[in-house]
Amino acid sequence: MNRVRKSATLFGGPGGDFRLRMLLHLPNFIRLYWRLFTDRRVFWLPKLMLVAGIIYFLVPLDLIPDFPLVGLGQLDDVAVLIGALQLFIRLAPRRVVEEHVQLIDQGL
Numbered sequence: 001m002n003r004v005r006k007s008a009t010l011f012g013g014p015g016g017d018f019r020l021r022m023l024l025h026l027p028n029f030i031r032l033y034w035r036l037f038t039d040r041r042v043f044w045l046p047k048l049m050l051v052a053g054i055i056y057f058l059v060p061l062d063l064i065p066d067f068p069l070v071g072l073g074q075l076d077d078v079a080v081l082i083g084a085l086q087l088f089i090r091l092a093p094r095r096v097v098e099e100h101v102q103l104i105d106q107g108l
Contacts, residue, residue, distance in 0.1 A: 028104055033085070035100045036092050046091035053084020 022029075036042050037050065057077050089097060 031104050032097075032100055033088070035104070036088070036097065039096060039100070041096045042092045046088045049091070050084050050088040053081050053088075056084075057081040 033050070037047055057080065
């Protein structure tokens with residue numbers, strides 16, 4: 001299994017060194033999300049959900065306030081962002097995702 005495909009399973013699987021692996025593969029994830037976002041074969045709904053998740057993460061308005069619940073207030077932001085990232089990949093056509101993963105893995 002190639003390194004990008006291995007790293008794509010990180011979102012779904014448990015692991016003790018998750019953060020380190022995530023940081024090592026972050027450039028590939030950014031490339032993959034950008035390529036899928038700009039690909040016309042990916043429907044507009046997954047793109048909309050990804051943008052909504054990023055906006056929720058960045059906007060200071062929250063479902064759970066950050067101040068009184070220090071630490072817990074940021075968890076909803078992270079949970080929504082991770083959910084949006086996962087949903088974007090799941091809703092994108094599988095063959096398109098695999099095509100972009102292969103191209104990134106080849107260095108293109």
